[in-house]
Amino acid sequence: MRTCLILVGLALGTPLSGARAAAPEARFGGFGEYRVDASVPCLTDEQRAEIQARISAGIRTLRAENLLPPPAAQAVSFDWPVRLKAGLGDPGFHGISNFVDHDPGYPNAVQDYMCGTRTYDLSNGYNHQGTDVFSWPFGWYKMDHDQVEVVAAAPGTIVSKSDGNYDRDCSFTGSDWNAVYVVHADGSEAWYGHLKSGSLTPKAAGQTVSRGEYLGIVGSSGNSTGPHLHFEVYDAANHLIDPYAGPCNSSTPTTWWTSERPYYDSAINAIMTHDAPPVFPACPGEETLNQRTAFTPGETAYFAVYYRDQLSGQVSNYAVYDAANALVTRWSHSSPSPFYAASYWYWSLTLPTNRSNGWWRFQVTYLGTTYQRPFYVGDPTAVAGLPAAAGIRFIGGTPNPVASGASFEFELLARERVRLVLLDGEGRRVTTLSNGWFGSGAHHVSWDGRDAGGRAVAPGLYFARLEADRRAAITRKVVVAR
Ligand SMILES: [Zn+2]
Known part of the structure; x- marks a missing residue:
C-alpha cells in the first residue's frame, strides 16, 4: 500500500485589521489530510506465495519437533495489534487506511466488510487482503522514535519472521517487508507486516508469544510509502479472514476482535501547540513537528488538532484559557468534507500580553470528549530564576x-x-x-x-x-x- 500526505495549506495570512486592542482571535492557518494512494499492493502475488510456502514449511518443522501443538477447537479473539509506547501521552496514534476487499472483481470493484469502499484493488487482479493500520500523526517521526509498537493480537507461536529489509523505499521496487507470522491455538495465523528494520522481537520460530507481547515497531518496509501495519489473517484451512463482522464480509459470521472498533472510529489523536506549522516532507522524510510548549506573551502560537475518521457535521469546539483559568478566546469548526481517514487543522493566535502568565491550556471538545494540552506563557529568560x-x-x-x-x-x-x-x-x-x-x-x-x-x-x-x-x-x- 502507498500512502501519502496531501497538504492543502490554506494559510490565510490576512493581517488583523482595525484596532489592535480587539479581543484576541484565532485565525485559521491550514489543513492537511493523509490520503491513501492505493496504486501498489502491500504484497505481490509472488511475495504472498513465498510467505505462505515459508509458513507451511515452518509449521511442518515445528510440528515435527513438537514445538507446535495440532490445532484445537478453540475460538481466537484479537486485541488491537498496535499500542503507543509506554509513557507517551497522546490520546490516539493510528488510523485505518484500508480494510479487506471482498469484491473479487477488479479494478475499481471494491467492497469492505461494511459494503463501503475503504479498501482497494488493482488492475492486475490484486484485492487488498489485510487491514492497514497507519501511525498518525507524524508516522515517520513515530517510526524513527520507536513510538508505535506492534503487539501480538492473540497468543500463539511464531512460525516465521523476516527482518533486515529496507524500510524507507518510497518507490515500488517489489522489495520484501519485515514481518512476524504467528499461529494461534486453533491453527489460524496472523501476519504482522511492514515492520521497522531491526525492531523485531528477538524470539525465534517455535517460541510462543502472549497476548499483547511486543513484536516490533510499526514501519514502512516492503511495498509501502508510509509507516503502517498490514495485519492479515487466515483460518486453519488457510482461508483469508477479515476479522471484522459486517454485512459484506462472508469470511466470518462473527467478529474475531475481542472488542471490535466502529467502522468510523472518529476521535482526536493529538492536540498540540507549535511555534510554526508542522512540516510533512515527501516520503521518507521525517516530519518536523515545530512543537513548542513555552511562549512569550505577544508571540504567535499555532494550535493544531489531529483527527482520525473525521466526518462532515462533527463539530469541534476549541478554547484557550490563561493561567487564571479565564477564557482567552474560543472558536468552533466542522469539516466540510464527507470523510478523512486522517486530517489536521490548525489556527494561529497572537498571545495577548495582558493576561495571567503561567500554564495556559488549549482545549477541544469533539464528540463529547474534551482533550487538553497545557502550554506555558511567560518570560522564558526568567526560567532559571523561577522555582x-x-x-x-x-x-x-x-x-x-x-x-x-x-x-x-x-x-x-x-x-x-x-x-x-x-x-x-x-x-x-x-x-x-x-x-x-x-x-x-x-x-x-x-x-x-x-x-x-x-x-x-x-x-x-x-x-x-x-x-x-x-x-x-x-x-x-x-x-x-x-
Ligand atoms: Zn495492506
Missing part, C-alpha cells in the same frame, strides 16, 4: 505501579541541563536514568526496572527525582509491584 515548578513540569512515570518498566515524562520551558535519578525509599540513589541537555518541550525517558548494576529492583516504594541546574528538584513517587 522549579514554574520552569519544569514533571508528569512522572507511567505505568505506576511499575511491573517491568516505565517511561518518565517531563516538559521544559527552555533548553537546560537535566538529571533524572531514581531513589529508593531511604533516599539512596538506585540508578541515574538520564543526565544531559534537553530542549524546550516534552521529553520521555524510559526505565527498564533495573538498578545501576542491571538487577531488577525489588518491589516497593521509590522516588524519581528530576533535577535541573541551580534549581530545586521535583520528586514523584514510583511504586514497583511485580
Whole structure:
C-alpha cells in the first residue's frame, strides 16, 4: 500500500485589521489530510506465495519437533495489534487506511466488510487482503522514535519472521517487508507486516508469544510509502479472514476482535501547540513537528488538532484559557468534507500580553470528549530564576505501579541541563536514568526496572527525582509491584 500526505495549506495570512486592542482571535492557518494512494499492493502475488510456502514449511518443522501443538477447537479473539509506547501521552496514534476487499472483481470493484469502499484493488487482479493500520500523526517521526509498537493480537507461536529489509523505499521496487507470522491455538495465523528494520522481537520460530507481547515497531518496509501495519489473517484451512463482522464480509459470521472498533472510529489523536506549522516532507522524510510548549506573551502560537475518521457535521469546539483559568478566546469548526481517514487543522493566535502568565491550556471538545494540552506563557529568560515548578513540569512515570518498566515524562520551558535519578525509599540513589541537555518541550525517558548494576529492583516504594541546574528538584513517587 502507498500512502501519502496531501497538504492543502490554506494559510490565510490576512493581517488583523482595525484596532489592535480587539479581543484576541484565532485565525485559521491550514489543513492537511493523509490520503491513501492505493496504486501498489502491500504484497505481490509472488511475495504472498513465498510467505505462505515459508509458513507451511515452518509449521511442518515445528510440528515435527513438537514445538507446535495440532490445532484445537478453540475460538481466537484479537486485541488491537498496535499500542503507543509506554509513557507517551497522546490520546490516539493510528488510523485505518484500508480494510479487506471482498469484491473479487477488479479494478475499481471494491467492497469492505461494511459494503463501503475503504479498501482497494488493482488492475492486475490484486484485492487488498489485510487491514492497514497507519501511525498518525507524524508516522515517520513515530517510526524513527520507536513510538508505535506492534503487539501480538492473540497468543500463539511464531512460525516465521523476516527482518533486515529496507524500510524507507518510497518507490515500488517489489522489495520484501519485515514481518512476524504467528499461529494461534486453533491453527489460524496472523501476519504482522511492514515492520521497522531491526525492531523485531528477538524470539525465534517455535517460541510462543502472549497476548499483547511486543513484536516490533510499526514501519514502512516492503511495498509501502508510509509507516503502517498490514495485519492479515487466515483460518486453519488457510482461508483469508477479515476479522471484522459486517454485512459484506462472508469470511466470518462473527467478529474475531475481542472488542471490535466502529467502522468510523472518529476521535482526536493529538492536540498540540507549535511555534510554526508542522512540516510533512515527501516520503521518507521525517516530519518536523515545530512543537513548542513555552511562549512569550505577544508571540504567535499555532494550535493544531489531529483527527482520525473525521466526518462532515462533527463539530469541534476549541478554547484557550490563561493561567487564571479565564477564557482567552474560543472558536468552533466542522469539516466540510464527507470523510478523512486522517486530517489536521490548525489556527494561529497572537498571545495577548495582558493576561495571567503561567500554564495556559488549549482545549477541544469533539464528540463529547474534551482533550487538553497545557502550554506555558511567560518570560522564558526568567526560567532559571523561577522555582522549579514554574520552569519544569514533571508528569512522572507511567505505568505506576511499575511491573517491568516505565517511561518518565517531563516538559521544559527552555533548553537546560537535566538529571533524572531514581531513589529508593531511604533516599539512596538506585540508578541515574538520564543526565544531559534537553530542549524546550516534552521529553520521555524510559526505565527498564533495573538498578545501576542491571538487577531488577525489588518491589516497593521509590522516588524519581528530576533535577535541573541551580534549581530545586521535583520528586514523584514510583511504586514497583511485580
Ligand atoms: Zn495492506
